[in-house]
Amino acid sequence: MSHEEAKFTADNWPNHPETASMEGKNKLVGFWVFLGGEVALFASLFATYLALKDAVPSEDHLLAKDLFHLPLAFVMTMLLLTSSLTSVYALYHMRNFNAKGLFLWIGITILLGLGFLGLEIYEFVEYVHQGHTFRSSAFGSAFYFLVGTHGFHVLIGLVWLTLLIFRNRGRGLSIYNAHKFNTAALYWHFIDVVWVFIFTVVYLMGALG
Amino acid sequence: MSQQINHDAQALREYRKRKSTKEMRMQVTNFAIMIFVTFVAFALVAAELPKEFVIPVILGLAVLQVVLQFYYFMHMKAEKHGISKLFMITGVFFGLSFVVTFIYIVWLGDPLFVKTK
Numbered sequence: 001m002s003h004e005e006a007k008f009t010a011d012n013w014p015n016h017p018e019t020a021s022m023e024g025k026n027k028l029v030g031f032w033v034f035l036g037g038e039v040a041l042f043a044s045l046f047a048t049y050l051a052l053k054d055a056v057p058s059e060d061h062l063l064a065k066d067l068f069h070l071p072l073a074f075v076m077t078m079l080l081l082t083s084s085l086t087s088v089y090a091l092y093h094m095r096n097f098n099a100k101g102l103f104l105w106i107g108i109t110i111l112l113g114l115g116f117l118g119l120e121i122y123e124f125v126e127y128v129h130q131g132h133t134f135r136s137s138a139f140g141s142a143f144y145f146l147v148g149t150h151g152f153h154v155l156i157g158l159v160w161l162t163l164l165i166f167r168n169r170g171r172g173l174s175i176y177n178a179h180k181f182n183t184a185a186l187y188w189h190f191i192d193v194v195w196v197f198i199f200t201v202v203y204l205m206g207a208l209g
Numbered sequence: 210m211s212q213q214i215n216h217d218a219q220a221l222r223e224y225r226k227r228k229s230t231k232e233m234r235m236q237v238t239n240f241a242i243m244i245f246v247t248f249v250a251f252a253l254v255a256a257e258l259p260k261e262f263v264i265p266v267i268l269g270l271a272v273l274q275v276v277l278q279f280y281y282f283m284h285m286k287a288e289k290h291g292i293s294k295l296f297m298i299t300g301v302f303f304g305l306s307f308v309v310t311f312i313y314i315v316w317l318g319d320p321l322f323v324k325t326k
Binding site: 036042043077078088095193201204 | 218233236240244254268270271283293305308311312315
C-alpha cells in the first residue's frame, strides 16, 4: 500500500499535508515559478496603463477622474480581501483534517468571488454606456486590458475552486488532494495581491486626477 | 502500556490544536491590519489632501499590504521557500523595470530626444 492510499485520521494526518508527497512539494515550487511570471505579466499591463492613462482623442471623452466611483471600488476591495481570509480558513480546516469545514469555506470564498465579479461586470457595462469602451481611446484599451485580465483571473479561480469541490466532495481528504487545495488557495491570494495594486494605481490615483 | 499510548495521542492532539489556533489568530490579526490599511488609503483619497502627499503614501500602503499577503496568507515566512522567493523577486525586478522605464519614457524624460530635436 503506497503512502498516498493510506487511510488517515485526525491523529496521523501530517502537519503540512500539502507538502507530504513529492508531487505536492514540486507543485508548490512550480506554482511559485508561475506566479513570478504572472508578476511580470501584470507589471507590463500596469506600465501600459500608466503610460496611456487619460490618453483620449478628444475632449468629449471621459477621463479617469470623471469615471471612477470610490464607493464601488471600496466594496469590491472588501469582498476580495475577505475572500482571501475565507480561503485561509479553508486551509486551516484542511490542516485539521476537517473536510466539511474545508468545503464550506471554499464555498464561501466562491460566493464572495462571484460578488466581486458581478460588481466588475456591472461597472464595465456602466462605463460602456458612458462611452468609455475598449476601442474609444488608448486609455480605454489600457484600462480594460489591465482590469479585464485581472477579472479573467478571478473567473479562472472561481472555475478552479468549483471544480475542486465537485471533484473531491465524495473523496474526503488525502495526501493526494491536499496540495490541490493549497495551490488553488495560493492562486486566490495572488489575485488579491494584484487587486491591491489595481485599486491603488487605477482607482485611487485615478480619482486624484 | 496502551493507556500510555492513548495519553500521548491525546497530548499530541491538544498540542496541534493549540498550535493551529494560535496560527489562525495571527492570520485574523493580519487580516485586520490589511482592512485597516485599505481603509486608510481610501480615506486619504476621499479627504482630498494634496496629491503630491497622498500618492506616495497610498503606494507605500499598497506595498505594505502585499508584503503582509505574501508573508502571512501565502506562508512565505515559512522555511524552505528559497526558490519561491528567488522567482518572485526576479518577477518583481522585471516588473519594476517595466513600470519605471515606461513612466520615464512617456512622462518624465526625453531619452530619444523627441522633444528637443
